[in-house]
Amino acid sequence: MGDHHFQIRSIIVLLPLLLFAQEGKHIIGEEVIKGEKKKIIDEKKIEVIPPFNPGEPIDTILAGERYIFDNELYNTIDRLNAPILYLHSEYLKVPLVSRLFKRVIYLFFPTFEQTVSSWKLEISDSQGNTVRTFTGRGLPPTRLEWDGRTDEGDMVITGEFYNLIFTAYDAIGNPTRIPGGRVLWIRGISYQEGSSHIVSIAGSELFKKNSPHLRADATELLDEMANEVKTYFSKEVVVYCYTQSEPLSSQWCRRIREELENRLVLPPGGLKVSPRFIPGLEPKFSKVELVIH
Numbered sequence: 001m002g003d004h005h006f007q008i009r010s011i012i013v014l015l016p017l018l019l020f021a022q023e024g025k026h027i028i029g030e031e032v033i034k035g036e037k038k039k040i041i042d043e044k045k046i047e048v049i050p051p052f053n054p055g056e057p058i059d060t061i062l063a064g065e066r067y068i069f070d071n072e073l074y075n076t077i078d079r080l081n082a083p084i085l086y087l088h089s090e091y092l093k094v095p096l097v098s099r100l101f102k103r104v105i106y107l108f109f110p111t112f113e114q115t116v117s118s119w120k121l122e123i124s125d126s127q128g129n130t131v132r133t134f135t136g137r138g139l140p141p142t143r144l145e146w147d148g149r150t151d152e153g154d155m156v157i158t159g160e161f162y163n164l165i166f167t168a169y170d171a172i173g174n175p176t177r178i179p180g181g182r183v184l185w186i187r188g189i190s191y192q193e194g195s196s197h198i199v200s201i202a203g204s205e206l207f208k209k210n211s212p213h214l215r216a217d218a219t220e221l222l223d224e225m226a227n228e229v230k231t232y233f234s235k236e237v238v239v240y241c242y243t244q245s246e247p248l249s250s251q252w253c254r255r256i257r258e259e260l261e262n263r264l265v266l267p268p269g270g271l272k273v274s275p276r277f278i279p280g281l282e283p284k285f286s287k288v289e290l291v292i293h
Contacts, residue, residue, distance in 0.1 A: 093227040100188040109140040159202035159284045193206035203286035212251035226263035232292045237272045240289040249275035
């Protein structure tokens with residue numbers, strides 16, 4: 001009995017000593033695993049076929065099954081995306097400096113040191129015929145907006161030169177005529193006519209003289225024509241080519257159609273051509289006209 005109690009006391013006394021001896025020196029054993037074992041997964045996976053074809057939107061267009069045309073796509077992409085990403089898209093306008101006369105021309109007036117009672121500005125064509133007259137009392141404005149319309153409401157003629165003649169009158173009616181130093185040459189115009197938008201460009205700006213071949217510098221005008229179609233297109237655009245020769249008119253129409261098709265995305269039947277020849281038409285009045293509906 002006494003021996004048994006002694007063993008218990010010995011264990012109680014030795015346990016703290018063992019713990020104290022191992023304090024700060026306790027080492028956790030580590031097991032290093034080396035080598036590798038290959039396992040083949042041979043269970044079959046469930047095959048799930050998606051209920052739609054991810055490529056269908058583009059496949060149907062390429063196959064000609066249907067046509068997607070969104071009039072607002074131009075403005076949407078223009079507004080939401082950086083132009084660099086889409087400069088070559090057929091949906092977007094090509095950035096360029098306009099060479100067309102669009103809606104307003106600003107006419108600047110001379111200044112006068114003496115009192116001006118009234119004034120008159122006459123715009124005449126190359127034959128000297130007055131096509132538009134502006135008048136006013138007192139000093140003339142610093143600038144005047146002209147929409148390109150004649151006094152009868154007709155649009156100016158593409159390919160024509162227009163001269164400006166300004167006349168100032170003093171208090172007793174003595175006139176002072178100031179020939180305009182600026183000559184307006186209408187190489188191309190873009191304007192609204194009823195429910196249609198018209199783009200008219202002098203043939204000499206697009207084609208070589210009496211030739212079906214485009215000028216080397218016609219690219220920007222062709223780009224601008226395409227831009228106007230992208231802006232105003234609703235259901236169709238008709239190309240009219242006016243020359244003094246029926247074969248030449250047909251050749252012009254055919255070439256303009258090719259150029260526009262390379263620049264535009266239009267629905268089937270959205271682009272039409274109509275050659276127009278006028279015997280005796282002066283070369284300077286030959287023109288290409290787009291009527292955009």
